Amino acid sequence: MIGVGGCVGYFYFSNIILDKVIFPAKGPQAGRNINRANKVRPWLFLFPAMFALGLYLAYPVVGSFWRSLFDRSGNNFIGLGNYADLFAGSSFRTAVFNNLLWILVVPAMATFFGLLVAQLTDRLKWGNIAKSLIFMPMAISFVGASLIWKFVYSANPDIGIINATRDFFGLSPVDPVQIPFWNNFFLMFILVWIQTGFAMVILSAALRGIPEETIEAAIIDGANPFQVFFSIKVPQIMGTIVVVWTTITILVLKVFDIVYTMTGGNFGTHILPSYMMTYMFRDDGRATAVAFVIMILVLPVMIWNIAQARKEMR
Amino acid sequence: MADLKLTDVEKAYGDVKVLSDINLDIKKGELIVFVGPSGCGKSTLLRMIAGLERITGGTLEIDGLVVNDIPPAQRGIAMVFQTYALYPHMTVRDNMAFALKIAKKSRQEIDAAVSRAARILQLDQYLDRLPKALSGGQRQRVAIGRSIVRDPKVYLFDEPLSNLDAALRVATRIEIAQLKESMPESTMIYVTHDQVEAMTLASRIVVLAGGGISQVGSPLELYNRPENEFVAQFIGSPAMNMIPGEVVETGPQTVVKLEGGGTARADIPTNDGDKGLKVNLGVRPEDLTATDGEEFLYRGQVEIVEALGELTVLYFKPDGRERPMLAKLPGTHAEMRGRNVKLIAEPDRIHLFHNGKSLLYR
Ligand SMILES: Nc1ncnc2c1ncn2[C@@H]1O[C@H](COP(=O)(O)OP(=O)(O)O)[C@@H](O)[C@H]1O
Ligand SMILES: [Mg+2]
Numbered sequence: 001m002i003g004v005g006g007c008v009g010y011f012y013f014s015n016i017i018l019d020k021v022i023f024p025a026k027g028p029q030a031g032r033n034i035n036r037a038n039k040v041r042p043w044l045f046l047f048p049a050m051f052a053l054g055l056y057l058a059y060p061v062v063g064s065f066w067r068s069l070f071d072r073s074g075n076n077f078i079g080l081g082n083y084a085d086l087f088a089g090s091s092f093r094t095a096v097f098n099n100l101l102w103i104l105v106v107p108a109m110a111t112f113f114g115l116l117v118a119q120l121t122d123r124l125k126w127g128n129i130a131k132s133l134i135f136m137p138m139a140i141s142f143v144g145a146s147l148i149w150k151f152v153y154s155a156n157p158d159i160g161i162i163n164a165t166r167d168f169f170g171l172s173p174v175d176p177v178q179i180p181f182w183n184n185f186f187l188m189f190i191l192v193w194i195q196t197g198f199a200m201v202i203l204s205a206a207l208r209g210i211p212e213e214t215i216e217a218a219i220i221d222g223a224n225p226f227q228v229f230f231s232i233k234v235p236q237i238m239g240t241i242v243v244v245w246t247t248i249t250i251l252v253l254k255v256f257d258i259v260y261t262m263t264g265g266n267f268g269t270h271i272l273p274s275y276m277m278t279y280m281f282r283d284d285g286r287a288t289a290v291a292f293v294i295m296i297l298v299l300p301v302m303i304w305n306i307a308q309a310r311k312e313m314r
Numbered sequence: 315m316a317d318l319k320l321t322d323v324e325k326a327y328g329d330v331k332v333l334s335d336i337n338l339d340i341k342k343g344e345l346i347v348f349v350g351p352s353g354c355g356k357s358t359l360l361r362m363i364a365g366l367e368r369i370t371g372g373t374l375e376i377d378g379l380v381v382n383d384i385p386p387a388q389r390g391i392a393m394v395f396q397t398y399a400l401y402p403h404m405t406v407r408d409n410m411a412f413a414l415k416i417a418k419k420s421r422q423e424i425d426a427a428v429s430r431a432a433r434i435l436q437l438d439q440y441l442d443r444l445p446k447a448l449s450g451g452q453r454q455r456v457a458i459g460r461s462i463v464r465d466p467k468v469y470l471f472d473e474p475l476s477n478l479d480a481a482l483r484v485a486t487r488i489e490i491a492q493l494k495e496s497m498p499e500s501t502m503i504y505v506t507h508d509q510v511e512a513m514t515l516a517s518r519i520v521v522l523a524g525g526g527i528s529q530v531g532s533p534l535e536l537y538n539r540p541e542n543e544f545v546a547q548f549i550g551s552p553a554m555n556m557i558p559g560e561v562v563e564t565g566p567q568t569v570v571k572l573e574g575g576g577t578a579r580a581d582i583p584t585n586d587g588d589k590g591l592k593v594n595l596g597v598r599p600e601d602l603t604a605t606d607g608e609e610f611l612y613r614g615q616v617e618i619v620e621a622l623g624e625l626t627v628l629y630f631k632p633d634g635r636e637r638p639m640l641a642k643l644p645g646t647h648a649e650m651r652g653r654n655v656k657l658i659a660e661p662d663r664i665h666l667f668h669n670g671k672s673l674l675y676r
Contacts, residue, residue, distance in 0.1 A: 213399035216366050221413035221464070222387035231412075235403040 007048075014044050061295070064288045072283035082289040092290075095270040098184055099253070099297075102271055105185070107248040109192045111241060114199025118207055119229060131204065135197035142194070142257035149190045150262060153177055178267050187269055190258050195251070199244045206240040207233060239312045246305035253298050272297075316390065316467035316501055317342050318363070322372035325358050332358055335526050336372065345494050345502045349512040350522035351548070356505045359522070360470050363503065364393050376467065392461035393470040396477060398453045400445040406432075406456050407441040413464045431459040434493070451482045458493070469502040475511065491515055509549055513537070521545050543670045546596050552627065552640050554596045554665070557612065561591040567661060568673075570595055574633060576611045580664035582673050593673070596665035599627065599642040602657045610656035612639055619651045628655070 018040060019025065023033035071078050086092045117134055121127030137145060154160030155175040157167035162176060177183045210233055218232045234241070256273035263269045265278060276290035318340040325333040333355045340346050348356045361367035363374060365386035373380050381389050400409050407428055414424045432438045435455040445453055454474055461469055474490070475483045491514070494502055506512055512519050513533045521528040521536065521544070529541040533549075540546035540554075547553040557576070563569035564584040570593060571577050578595055597611065614630035617638070626647040630639040641657055666673040 211397065211399065213395045213397050214401055217393070217395065217399040217460070218401070218412070219366070220364060220386045220391065220393050221460075222416045223412075227416060232401060236401075238403070 010048065011045065015041070018044065065292055068285055068288040068292055070285045072285055074284065078285075082286045083293075086286065086289055086293070091270060092275065094268055095265075095272050095275040098269065099271040101184055102188055102191075102252050103249055106188050106191050106195065106252050107245045109188075110195035110199050110248050111203075111245050113192065113196040114201075114244065115203050115234075115241070117196065117200045118204035119233070122204070122207060131200060134200055137194045138197040140194070142191075142255055143261050145190055145194055146258050146261035149193075153186060153262075177263050177269070180268055183263070183267055183269055187258055187262055190262075191252065191255060195248050199248065202240060202244050203237065206237040210236050239308055242308045243305060243312060246301050246308065249301050250298055250305065253294055253301075316377045317375075318468065318501065318503075319375040319378075320363075320372065321375070323359075323362065323369060323374060324371035325355070325362060325367065326370045331525060333525050334371075338520065338527065338530065340501060340503070342501055343498055345504060345515055345517045347512040347516035347519045348503065348505045348522055349507065349509060349519055349548075350528075352507055354522045355525060356507070356522055357472055360393075360472055360503060360505050363468070364391055364470050365389050366393075390467035391470055392464050392466035392468075393472065394454070394457045394461055394474045396473040398445070398457045398477070400453055400456055400460075402445055405442050405444055406437060406448070406459075409445065409456055410459050410463050413460070427463040427465075428459075431462040434462065434496070435459045435489075450478050451486055454478065454486060455489075458490075467501065469500060471502065471504040473505055473507070475506070476508070487511060487514060509551065513549070519549075521548060523548070539672070539674055540596075540665065541672050541675050543594060543596070543667050546665055546667070546672075550598055550600075552599050552642070553637075554598050555602075555612075555637075555639050556635075556667075557595045557597075557639075559593055559595050561588050561593060564588050568666065570666065572611065574612060574614070576613060577609065578611045578659070578664055579661045580666055581661045582664070582666050584673065591668060594667045594670075596667060597659045597663060599640040601659045601663035602641040602643075603659070604641075604643065604647075604650075605656050605658045607656075607658070610658055612657045613654065614639055615654050616650045616652060619648055621646050621648050626650075630655075 018037050023037040023040075024030075025034050025037070027033075067074070068082055069077060069079060071081070117131070121130045124130070140148070151159055152161050153176045155163060155173050157163040157173050160173075163173040166173060176186045179186075214232055214236070215228055218228050223231065254273055256271070256277045259265055259269055259271055259274035260277055265274050270278075272290060272294050276287050276294070279287035279290065281287075318338070320336050320338040320340075323333070323336040323338075324331060336359065348359060350356055358367060362369050365381070365384065369382050374382055376389060376391075401412065404412065410428045410431055411424050414427060419427075428441070429438075432441055435458060437452070437455055437459060440448060440452060440456075445456065448456065454477075457474070471490075475486055478486060490504075494500070494515075504511075504515060516533055518530060518532055519536055520530050523544050528548075529536060529545045531539075536545055536549045540549065543556065547556070557572050557574065559570040559572035559578075561568055561584060562571045562577075564586055566583050568580045568582050568584045568588070569577060570580065572595060578597075580595070584591075595611075602611070612630075614633060616628045617631045618629035620627040620629070623646070624644070626643050626645065628641045628643065628647070628650060630641075632638045639657075641655075
């Protein structure tokens with residue numbers, strides 16, 4: 001009530017002040033004043049929204065950057081010292097490298113599997129059941145998913161399915177999350193498992209939106225199912241594929257939970273978000289510096305994503 | 315460039331039969347038009363010929379070969395869709411070249427075929443455009459071009475003009491007629507619900523109704539000698555008038571006494587046994603003339619006058635029948651509104667139907 005009343009009041013009185021006090025529509029300059037008032041008016045309406053955006057979006061960005069220029073106590077200004085330290089440390093560089101791997105692999109795999117499943121389940125009677133099953137992981141939190149996969153990857157053959165299989169063939173158990181380099185992929189697979197459902201749902205809707213006649217025309221033109229899929233269907237939903245791809249890319253740059261839960265960043269598995277988490281509450285200066293690096297990385301993907309989504313809307 | 319033969323073709327979706335007993339012989343070089351009201355199965359029949367829809371009974375032969383189980387691409391057909399169905403991500407050139415690329419034709423062959431089609435359809439300037447940068451008429455020409463480059467045995471058109479505006483529809487209709495003329499060898503099957511398109515394009519018309527073929531014949535055959543009431547009323551615009559009556563005189567000419575007090579003499583032979591036969595008399599609005607004489611076929615009050623300049627359409631006051639009587643007179647007759655008018659028609663312009671079937675075809 002107060003909010004709505006406040007809004008109405010704000011617009012009403014600000015307009016009155018504009019018309020009566022600042023640019024009165026009287027006297028020798030009435031015409032010019034009306035024009036000037038009309039030029040200012042849009043800004044009156046925009047002001048509250050811009051103020052809120054500024055408060056909740058711009059301020060934190062600037063604030064974080066400012067904080068990243070101070071040491072862990074927050075009292076001593078050290079300029080770009082945090083950044084210099086970050087780039088000098090080998091664990092940060094590992095995290096950046098791993099993160100690049102994640103960005104390359106996870107969106108590609110999730111989009112690919114999503115597209116595959118969307119296409120394969122399209123005409124099946126039990127396709128919707130299959131889709132629901134594949135969509136399920138979306139409903140699980142990252143931590144929950146990690147716990148499930150902790151069991152799958154467990155080194156104990158009585159718990160982990162991988163080692164149970166190895167055991168069956170008489171092989172000795174291994175701990176997948178401790179295998180250097182490849183353990184990254186085992187962790188990535190968890191996010192792929194979660195995100196395939198998302199990709200599938202969006203791409204399935206896009207596939208449904210393709211005009212049936214273009215497919216029939218291609219069939220008459222002699223295209224086989226593969227050619228129909230790759231030459232007719234995929235190009236028509238390319239915009240959606242890009243949106244799905246970039247959306248997952250952005251997500252990859254903020255998911256710390258999986259690494260945090262599975263390995264805590266040990267065994268060379270850190271990625272930037274999990275690396276940031278290790279400094280959080282201990283050295284906020286350094287943590288915000290990492291956050292800033294992440295933001296710089298996300299920004300171009302974000303812009304591209306929005307541009308593509310806009311193109312799709314048209 | 316092929317003969318088609320449909321034998322006892324039928325189509326069922328589950329338990330619902332939408333088409334049955336389709337028997338049709340199509341000769342090389344014909345332009346056959348399937349015409350009928352919406353939902354009568356025209357598209358379904360065309361799509362069965364194309365191979366996009368399974369034939370659930372009977373056989374379809376192309377050039378003597380049963381093609382029921384042969385995939386669309388190998389039937390030697392090309393199809394133009396109502397919605398154009400252009401590949402939106404490909405240029406006009408690539409749209410037309412797609413089938414040839416799939417068939418792994420050489421670059422020179424593809425280029426030659428595409429530029430020939432572009433020349434025929436005046437699309438040369440648009441080859442590098444995307445479909446979305448073309449007008450509706452141009453898009454439809456690209457769709458036709460896509461068929462031409464494949465040099466198919468049979469062209470199939472599914473209501474290709476119904477998404478165009480009126481002026482463009484006439485222009486494109488004429489282009490299709492010219493295209494057919496330039497390819498006298500090619501066989502074309504054309505689906506429409508518009509009887510004007512059917513009349514102007516067809517070498518033979520197939521009227522579909524009620525899940526089967528109602529009549530097959532040249533446009534003027536259908537106009538002059540309709541086999542049944544459905545065809546009589548479907549072909550021609552405005553539709554043929556129907557007046558119930560009873561045969562009173564038989565012989566080489568038949569005299570019918572009509573409801574509403576009129577009588578009519580028809581050039582249709584009947585025999586003695588037909589006396590008293592209940593018939594529907596059909597007469598086209600354009601075959602009626604106003605008269606002051608004693609004898610008349612119909613008498614009524616004019617309710618609405620549509621003066622179109624070169625002719626005038628009179629709508630008579632409804633007299634209990636489902637549709638009012640219509641007459642189409644040459645010239646302008648604005649003064650007829652509200653008047654009582656008597657109408658007659660020449661004996662050779664009268665049609666007689668018993669139980670929906672024409673007495674001519676007994
Ligand atoms: N996939 C389908 N399942 C069931 N009935 C269908 C299907 N497709 C078409 N029909 C029915 O077949 C009939 C003929 O349809 P169609 O050939 O599209 O008609 P037309 O092209 O003459 O307007 C319609 O009554 C329609 O309801
Ligand atoms: Mg149709």
